Amino acid sequence: MRKKQIDKIDDNDLENVQPQPPFFTPDRILAWTGIGLAAAAAFFPWYVFFNEDKFGMRVADGDRTRDLPHTGPREVFSVSPLAMTNRNKEDAPAPGELPDMLTTATVSEKGKEKQNNLAAGLEDQPFPGQTSFRLLHVSNGRALIEDGSGMYMVRVGSTLPDNARLTKIEQRDGEWMIETSSGKTYHPEK
Template identity: 55%
Template sequence: MGVTDYDADETIHQRKREGGMPMIDKALAATGIMLAALATFFPWYAFFNQDKFTMPPLWQGSTRDLPEKPARNVLSVSPLAMSDMDGETVAAIDQLTTATVPSLGGGPAAEGTAPKEGLEQPFPGKSGFKLMHVANGRALIEDTAGMYIVRIGSILPDNSRLATLEERDGRWVMITSNGDIYRAD
């Protein structure tokens, strides 16, 4: 008789069964079973041997008590109130006054109305920003903190607003709400 397709398939299956499982598959299966057994066993081991897995106490039962002294008064003293200041300490103190104190008497602050001139008070010192470039209705300004793009109505670093951008004599000019004029370099 001749060999049929059925006989050829049967001989192939018999060869595979004879070789069995490769050694690497056996090793991987054994490793997986062993890890599963350890994962099951370890929590029980830690539960029954808690003394081996706890954190040691910090002071081994000894405590530290605070001394039985009366409380001390703590005062915060301004450096300007110190009487024995040397030249180095005086130089380290900023002498620039940057705030105002409302009047305690019967002035406008006591009546609940704020004075009008206090609203337009500028920040101390010069703002130090300059106009770098103007394009498409926006201006690029620079100060010590960085560069900013502003447009008409934006608040500037000196707490004024950008009123207008104009071109005068071929150079761009920025006019603020305070009336200050900044020219592009």
């Protein structure tokens, strides 16, 4: 193979010379970024696993013991030391600070009367009225019904807005009707 000198370039060589593509293209940058993110996602959990002390919950340092009473031995039974009170002499309250254990207060009856009146008023309150719905259309073994909260497509066995179940969808005298488990029948409104 013969090397050409740089000084001697003829017109034929200029036509065959192609520019070199740039190394950092947006596609390559995006590809290497994705590879880097995938590698980080694969190795970061292992880094956390092997360095638990850097990522774990930090527990506040403090005194985790409690003074037990200076009493003699007791029978063995399961009681948490945290549930026991400290009965040392120096921690006991002075005799003048002891609470009065005699109950001397009275309780008013006014609150009970008001509470009884409210309870009596609740008993006299009427039950809410029955929810009603109307039959709009019947097709393919299903019925379209409507009540105050919307329209529903129901079939035999479905729960209706009045908490009854749809038991029958049938055609009588050329008119469709539905029958519920409460015994009511509904005809489409015209």
